[in-house]
Amino acid sequence: MDTxxxxxxxxxxxxxxxxxxxxDLTAGQIAENFDMxxxxxxxxxxxxxxxxxxVTVKQGQYxxxxxxxxxxxxxxxxxxxxxx
Numbered sequence: 001m002d003t004x005x006x007x008x009x010x011x012x013x014x015x016x017x018x019x020x021x022x023x024d025l026t027a028g029q030i031a032e033n034f035d036m037x038x039x040x041x042x043x044x045x046x047x048x049x050x051x052x053x054x055v056t057v058k059q060g061q062y063x064x065x066x067x068x069x070x071x072x073x074x075x076x077x078x079x080x081x082x083x084x
Contacts, residue, residue: 004075008051008053016041053068
């Protein structure tokens with residue numbers, strides 16, 4: 001869980017997750033939503049991928065990013081353990 005919380009600690013990464021709620025996108029499509037360099041977006045995507053918050057699927061020459069709903073479900077279950 002520590003890796004997940006560290007990844008989600010950044011506002012850019014949280015915004016990327018919000019964007020991916022709507023549909024799967026390539027890194028370039030994600031980058032269009034931000035005023036930062038492509039390498040910076042790649043860095044954020046790598047952090048999210050290492051935390052298993054996003055998964056990738058290669059389609060032809062493109063890599064599409066999507067939210068890993070399994071890990072999100074696990075995170076929600078973990079957070080619910082704190083509720084009385």
